[in-house]
Amino acid sequence: MSTLQPCADKRTECCTGLAHRMGHTAVVKPDWYPDPYASGMLRWWDGSAWTADVRPIPVGWGVPADPGADLAEERKWAARASMMVFVSAAILAVEYLVIATVFGHLVHTLVREVRDATRATAAQPHVFRGFGIGQTLLIDLSGLVALGVQVIFMTWLYQAATISRRAGLPARREPVWAFVGFLVPIVSIWFPYQVAADLFAPDDSNRRLAGRWWGLYLSQGFAVMLILIIAAISTPVAVIVALACTVLPIMTAMTARAMIAAVGHAHSRLLVP
Known part of the structure; x- marks a missing residue:
């Protein structure tokens, strides 16, 4: 079992489908992730699907460089x-x-x-x-x-x-x-x-x-x-x-x-x- 982030590329399928094609099950924790449908936005992943909750990506979002x-x-x-x-x-x-x-x-x-x-x-x-x-x-x-x-x-x-x-x-x-x-x-x-x-x-x-x-x-x-x-x-x-x-x-x-x-x-x- 591996942990994958929801796919940020809308040209790909949902991570769960991608994971199954790769031969294993994905565990994606509920959280804010880059929106696969709009650039510059975050969308809430509820653990199984994308929701309608979105918000702009804040300045400096992501793991700090240092x-x-x-x-x-x-x-x-x-x-x-x-x-x-x-x-x-x-x-x-x-x-x-x-x-x-x-x-x-x-x-x-x-x-x-x-x-x-x-x-x-x-x-x-x-x-x-x-x-x-x-x-x-x-x-x-x-x-x-x-x-x-x-x-x-x-x-x-x-x-x-x-x-x-x-x-x-x-x-x-x-x-x-x-x-x-x-x-x-x-x-x-x-x-x-x-x-x-x-x-x-x-x-x-x-x-x-x-x-x-x-x-x-x-x-x-x-x-x-x-x-x-x-x-x-x-x-x-x-x-x-x-x-x-x-x-x-x-x-x-x-x-x-x-x-x-x-x-x-x-x-x-x-x-x-």
């Missing part, structure tokens, strides 16, 4: 991302506590200012005392630092997605969505997950790591919203909730590191004989 160089570049960013996910977790844990303590104070200050303004008279005009620029800057600064650290992970995701497509793995999104997917509203809810899941072959059990990582990643954002709401009501309770929520970024970082390692092993098996 797999070793591509893998070395991916490993370089994987090492950085594996470290930065824990830095990101630490920043987010601190951000939870900052939000719990600072945001509640900002809300209470706003309520006080509005109340005093409504009670002001011509004889006793209201003087706005402000929120304290240091408090708002602290929140903004932590967010900017977290975004800077996130860029390292995005770069690894982009590198890995590029290699996956070059190696012929089916992908629902272009590699650029490794960056843009985190920034565009609405699609940011699921595009990054799809990019991460498609780093693995469709039958690879490690694809579940991508779903686990993404679920934890989204939970981090929901935790911020929860802390904001509670902080507006009670600062002490918000601090307790923030401390409890710090487990989320830690679990997210651990899962991300496991996913990064699994992707590296999968790509090594795929590209290195």
Whole structure:
């Protein structure tokens, strides 16, 4: 038994027929292959026949000319991302506590200012005392630092997605969505997950790591919203909730590191004989 790719030349018959004429049975795994009916396109082979699903051949599609160089570049960013996910977790844990303590104070200050303004008279005009620029800057600064650290992970995701497509793995999104997917509203809810899941072959059990990582990643954002709401009501309770929520970024970082390692092993098996 041998493994053959579906025939890319429409002048020939289907690979199974060709294989039988050669005296053996072909096993052709379901995947995207060069379209035998149109140049510059890929068509999905379901394991027994061509389907109607087609898509343009992406730039650089196919096994890289230098797999070793591509893998070395991916490993370089994987090492950085594996470290930065824990830095990101630490920043987010601190951000939870900052939000719990600072945001509640900002809300209470706003309520006080509005109340005093409504009670002001011509004889006793209201003087706005402000929120304290240091408090708002602290929140903004932590967010900017977290975004800077996130860029390292995005770069690894982009590198890995590029290699996956070059190696012929089916992908629902272009590699650029490794960056843009985190920034565009609405699609940011699921595009990054799809990019991460498609780093693995469709039958690879490690694809579940991508779903686990993404679920934890989204939970981090929901935790911020929860802390904001509670902080507006009670600062002490918000601090307790923030401390409890710090487990989320830690679990997210651990899962991300496991996913990064699994992707590296999968790509090594795929590209290195």
